[in-house]
Amino acid sequence: MKIRKRLLLTLFICSSAFQVAVAQETQAALVPLPSIDDFSKGKDGWSFGLGVGIEYETAYEGSDEFGLELEPAGGLQWRRGNDVFYWVGEAIGWRGLRADTWLFEALVGFDEGRAENDSKKGYLDGLGESDEGFELVLQSRRAxxxxxxxxxxxxxVTGGNGNLGLFGVGRRFGExxxxxxxxxNIVAVFHDSEYANKxxxxxxxxxxxSGLAATxxxxxFRxxxxxxxxRHYVSDNWQIYGEALYEHFSSAVRKSPIARGDFEAEVGIGFIYMF
Known part of the structure; x- marks a missing residue:
């Protein structure tokens, strides 16, 4: 009887330890949000993910033309505790978790601007090329x-072409x-006049x-x-991700001849392999 009790106690302890290990493993992400890339698997140090995605999106802000585009996915990250430094595409930045409910992020990204040939129908002819430049993005989330x-x-978002801000609420699904x-996420977006006219x-x-009316x-309100x-993990190293975005412009924006559509939209899907 004593042997059986000891055996049951040992099994209970091992089971509890296994459950704790699983629980710790499931909390490996810095924050459990599908919109946040995290290739660290809960470990400090370097991590790397590489993949590709395909997007169906509007050709430029205000366009009524849509097209498919291949985009690289993944990035290089370095994690130490609740801080992650990363390099993704044309952006380099930092994000940090504080007090379990605050996520802060700062990044510098490159805005490629807009070219006349972004419109295959010639709607941008005569408008020239808009300025390229770097932008600073500061973001926080409070759970x-x-x-x-x-x-x-x-x-x-701030830089050489004005300022933009957004405020909203989010909801996560899944356990x-x-x-x-x-x-x-549902957000309201605002811009200053410089960013609006960009x-x-x-x-x-x-x-x-161009023959368009001066505006x-x-x-x-934008x-x-x-x-x-x-985001879904197909295996320990493979994940599939998807994104859909819809942005409905304000009446002030829709008065611009450039805004041939009342909205901007995109849908994307892709795969990432984590090394």
């Missing part, structure tokens, strides 16, 4: 609890804490060259948007 089921989000599952303004010189847009993200 209502440590499992990141609901949160508030705020983001500021796993490894970054898989899905999430949805995408939708038409100077007198551009109007003369100057003031700062304020759009309301909804974004959906999905």
């Amino acid at each position: 209502f609890d440590s499992d990141w089921r609901y949160w508030l989000v705020g983001r500021v 796993k804490l490894d970054g898989s599952g899905s999430e949805v 995408d939708f303004g038409i100077t007198a010189e551009q109007a003369a060259a 100057n847009i003031g700062g304020g 759009s309301i948007g909804i974004n959906y993200n999905y």
Whole structure:
């Protein structure tokens, strides 16, 4: 009888230890959000993911033309505890988790601007090339609890072409804490006049060259948007991800001749292999 009790106790301890190990493994992601790349698998040091995705999206801000585009996916990361430094595409940045419910992020990215040939139908002819440049993005999310089921989000984009800000709320679906599952964010977007005219303004010189009416847009409300993200681990090293975005422009933006559509939208899917 004593041997059986000891055996049962040993099995119980081993089972509990296994459950704890599994629980720790499922919390490997810095935050359990599908929109946040995390290739670290809970380990400090370097990690690397490489993949490819395909997107179906509008050709430029305000366009009513759509097309398919291949995009690289993944990135290089270095993690130490609750801090991750990363290099993804044309952006380099940092994100950090504080007090289990605050996620802060700062990155520098490159804005490729807009070219006349972005419109295959010639709607941008005469408008010239918009300026390329670097942008600073500052973002924070505040979860209502440590499992990141609901949160508030705020983001500021600033650089040589004005300023943009968004504020919204998010909701995570699924029970796993490894970054898989899905999430949805609903946001309101605002811009200053410089940023607004970067995408939708038409100077007198551009109007003369293009035949479009000169347009100057003031700062304020830009759009309301909804974004959906999905991530699933096919195996220990392979993951599939998806994203869908819809942004409906304000009446002030829709008055611009550049805004041939009332919205911007994109849908994408891809695979990433984690080394």
